[in-house]
């Protein structure tokens with residue numbers, strides 16, 4: 001059974017107004033182009049699709065993890081200052097021309113995730129339903145459209161913070177889908193939820209940096225097309241806590257960089273996407289010009305990287321959930337227990353109804369977060385981004401896993417559900433653990449409530465003085 005057949009969620013064949021009816025916030029299509037047509041065409045193909053490319057094939061990564069400067073969620077410095085960004089947002093004809101040249105190769109729309117001059121020109125809200133569709137074929141669609149993690153976040157970093165030379169050497173081939181990349185932050189020896197703990201040393205020696213340390217869970221690292229690693233390490237352990245880290249570009253073939261082993265998630269090795277690897281950096285030397293932006297900017301860059309990346313996982317997760325419900329319903333119709341199809345048993349109907357309600361809730365929250373990112377910015381949408389991450393992840397645990405358990409068959413290798421469940425479950429760690437996000441979200445809420453209480457109190461005092 002393939003992930004590809006059928007889709008019951010926000011359909012790319014829906015008109016704009018239909019979609020608006022579903023999502024609430026306005027969906028504005030650029031120039032009337034709907035790249036989802038290309039996505040739907042790909043997913044709706046009747047012929048066999050290559051679901052599991054060979055281990056060495058070009059892959060990208062699905063809902064796999066990427067960076068996670070978690071202490072930043074609690075104590076992060078103000079949003080990345082505008083001066084940090086080299087990337088300019090170009091509107092109008094220039095953007096459209098670039099978009100057409102870069103995002104459309106061979107009639108397949110790519111880089112749909114990337115707003116601004118380097119991407120396809122979609123807003124986050126426009127991209128959300130398309131990303132959801134790609135979640136129905138998580139091993140194929142995101143990488144086929146060059147919208148897979150961790151490349152997406154890495155392209156964003158290079159687009160926003162890379163200099164001209166770095167963009168030419170690494171961003172251009174990434175945007176063209178010629179190479180893949182990895183993001184190396186998490187370390188086996190330190191609690192990496194807090195990126196300020198990262199211990200890998202990046203020491204300047206003349207015109208070079210010398211890197212020493214270990215990383216693990218590095219998604220896509222074993223993909224032979226992964227040519228470049230964005231590595232986070234400490235350039236100045238004596239600087240202020242959030243300014244000790246820098247990011248440097250380490251080409252794959254650099255001497256001293258070794259892949260120690262592949263890692264498994266619940267026994268799945270993620271080979272379609274290049275796996276997750278443990279890496280060793282032993283006196284790895286790169287030119288100082290490989291540093292992304294300024295020394296000490298690593299933490300802030302990691303923060304900026306995670307806004308869009310976090311919500312992309314949630315968008316795709318909803319597609320995964322839609323596919324799971326579809327399989328659950330099909331199974332429930334086919335299978336007979338106690339003289340009646342499962343679909344007529346109360347408990348199964350309860351699962352189906354609860355799943356539908358939950359998916360709709362999650363989708364609305366994803367779309368709200370995307371809409372806020374577009375209208376008020378990633379920083380102002382921070383709470384909603386955290387909320388949707390928490391909500392999507394919670395759904396994958398405990399009693400809420402209904403769509404993933406339509407009888408024992410769903411636990412087997414005959415259906416994609418077990419693997420999908422494992423993938424969704426890892427999101428509770430990838431991009432930072434839920435606990436960190438809940439902690440930060442609760443603190444924001446407490447501050448908001450305290451401010452509201454202050455306002456009410458001072459209003460009452462004013463009233464009292466007036467009387």
Ligand SMILES: Cc1cc2nc3c(=O)[nH]c(=O)nc-3n(C[C@H](O)[C@H](O)[C@H](O)COP(=O)(O)OP(=O)(O)OC[C@H]3O[C@@H](n4cnc5c(N)ncnc54)[C@H](O)[C@@H]3O)c2cc1C
Pocket residue numbers: 064065066067068150183184185186187190191192193194216217218219220265276426429430431432433435436439
């Ligand atoms: C499938 C997968 C893919 C990944 N891909 C990548 C990748 O490509 N690149 C990369 O760099 N990393 C990657 N990661 C790593 C991931 O981002 C980290 O595992 C995650 O950030 C947690 O770090 P840690 O495992 O060191 O947990 P620790 O920091 O050791 O935390 C352990 C637990 O402590 C609790 N905790 C920690 N901090 C707090 C807090 N402030 N408040 C409350 N509780 C807290 C949480 O429950 C947490 O789960 C991936 C992980 C997985 C599972």
